[in-house]
Amino acid sequence: MKIIVPATSANLGAGFDSIGLAVNLYLTIEVLEKAEAWRIDHDLGVNIPTDEKNLLLTTLSAVLAQKKQHLSAKYHLKMSSDIPLARGLGSSSSVIVAGIELANQLAQLGLSDEEKLALACQIEGHPDNVAPALYGNLVIASSATKEVRAIKAKLPQCKLLAFVPDKELKTVASRQVLPETLSYAQAVAASAVANVLVASLLSGDLVTAGQMMKEDLFHEKYRSALVPELAAFREIGQTYGAYGTYLSGAGPTLMMLAPEEKITLLLQHLSEKNWQGCFYELEIDSKGLQVEKSLL
Numbered sequence: 001m002k003i004i005v006p007a008t009s010a011n012l013g014a015g016f017d018s019i020g021l022a023v024n025l026y027l028t029i030e031v032l033e034k035a036e037a038w039r040i041d042h043d044l045g046v047n048i049p050t051d052e053k054n055l056l057l058t059t060l061s062a063v064l065a066q067k068k069q070h071l072s073a074k075y076h077l078k079m080s081s082d083i084p085l086a087r088g089l090g091s092s093s094s095v096i097v098a099g100i101e102l103a104n105q106l107a108q109l110g111l112s113d114e115e116k117l118a119l120a121c122q123i124e125g126h127p128d129n130v131a132p133a134l135y136g137n138l139v140i141a142s143s144a145t146k147e148v149r150a151i152k153a154k155l156p157q158c159k160l161l162a163f164v165p166d167k168e169l170k171t172v173a174s175r176q177v178l179p180e181t182l183s184y185a186q187a188v189a190a191s192a193v194a195n196v197l198v199a200s201l202l203s204g205d206l207v208t209a210g211q212m213m214k215e216d217l218f219h220e221k222y223r224s225a226l227v228p229e230l231a232a233f234r235e236i237g238q239t240y241g242a243y244g245t246y247l248s249g250a251g252p253t254l255m256m257l258a259p260e261e262k263i264t265l266l267l268q269h270l271s272e273k274n275w276q277g278c279f280y281e282l283e284i285d286s287k288g289l290q291v292e293k294s295l296l
């Protein structure tokens, strides 16, 4: 059995903690033979555990505990991923979604998509990465009230260009620079920008959506000191024809939405900056979580 989960790019500016899209980089988990103890073979570096401490297996345990289930067997697993870790492309959410599906498959839980999303939100804390990791495409979601609500949509036709810096930025660290409170007037203004962002995305108006990404009042201005390339990335985008730019997730990845015919020119100007990192031309993943040779 094989579980495949896409990377995700959250926030899109003003959609902080509630909007995200799935992109075509993948985490793959393969279940191999039964074993005396859990073992995960991977090449993700020495900081990623190969035993029960791995987020995949802590997620599996949390789901089994919540469902009052127990597995009689342990397995040898193979994990591979082309999602850069701690870069703002939802690496942790992809593992959480994979861990929920692993529990679903091995314990035959028969979880619905809604139950998987609710579990994922409990573990991750917000839905903007886990929802598109599960469903694919663009998802606008809220777990702010008791029920998790998620609306699936298609991103209007465009290309995605990401700059992924060489350095990690953990979500926890990137959230520490955010203010604890916003005034009533600030909250009203920030949600007005977010509302227009959503309306423009759903009506296919990427020009307005790009404006609203830039006008975010929830998080980018507080985080810009952590990602010094943001201002120049945005300026190049604006000058050479991108629809919009935003800090992907908690950063440091920067994302640009642009018409296909502008990508070469944009890449040319961005490359001249000689920043430390890689550029990725990405596509939307429209499938989300996939299981091959399902046990259910």
Ligand SMILES: Nc1ncnc2c1ncn2[C@@H]1O[C@H](COP(=O)(O)OP(=O)(O)OP(=O)(O)O)[C@@H](O)[C@H]1O
Pocket (backbone or CB within 6 Å): 008, 010, 027, 044, 048, 049, 054, 055, 056, 079, 081, 084, 085, 086, 087, 088, 089, 090, 091, 092, 093, 095, 129, 169, 170, 171, 172, 248, 249, 250, 251
């Ligand atoms: N394949 C994996 N196996 C186990 N743990 C992982 C794996 N991928 C990511 N993680 C854990 O998640 C951490 C990164 O999560 P973090 O939320 O900081 O960033 P991200 O999910 O990559 O980006 P963002 O949430 O901003 O989109 C890693 O440092 C590691 O602890």
Ligand SMILES: N[C@@H](CCO)C(=O)O
Pocket (backbone or CB within 6 Å): 010, 011, 016, 017, 018, 126, 128, 129, 171, 174, 175, 219, 249, 250, 251
């Ligand atoms: N919305 C989250 C995404 C990263 O988990 C943030 O920006 O902190």
